[in-house]
Amino acid sequence: GENVEQHPSTLSVQEGDSAVIKCTYSDSASNYFPWYKQELGKRPQLIIDIRSNVGEKKDQRIAVTLNKTAKHFSLHITETQPEDSAVYFCAASRRGGSEKLVFGKGTKLTVNP
């Protein structure tokens, strides 16, 4: 089955700096890759997603890149703000069947003012 590895497990940056979180996946049939933000005690919320027919997607300060050959994808946050502090999860799924999401273990991002 699918396995998703996520790095780093913790990341601390200064306000205004960029943050990059990387994930690799094992199932070459995976073709949908969402990123979720989870604040302490709250529900995971989708922040951006990418499908395998594109290599990059941007939404304001957030971007995701996908390398299908290497089977890895990355989340980039620019001009970080303290409110970006949270745990970020990457996930992967393949079309068909239950379309379940397989999540990475998460990255705790801390943005220091």
Next chain:
Amino acid sequence: GAGVSQSPRYKVAKRGQDVALRCDPISGHVSLFWYQQALGQGPEFLTYFQNEAQLDKSGLPSDRFFAERPEGSVSTLKIQRTQQEDSAVYLCASSPGWAPRDYGYTFGSGTRLTVV
């Protein structure tokens, strides 16, 4: 409703007790998922419904776990004879379409189960 509602928000169970966790998806949402999130980990898939049909239960860790959605709306996750390793946050997610990737998932806030 405005979002996915889960109850109870917190549950403490003695080892060996049975528990029932409830999920009220957004009205009209076809797809419903259950995930288990252990402390410091990512959510792990348990089971998936399309309307009342349970199409995938491959993630249920043992036969002590049972889920149902009899009328295609509210879902209940039941855990029999709870054990300490069952302690986790149980998340429910719903989606309006047959293909959740096309419409997005909305997660509930979860039920935090602690088995003592």
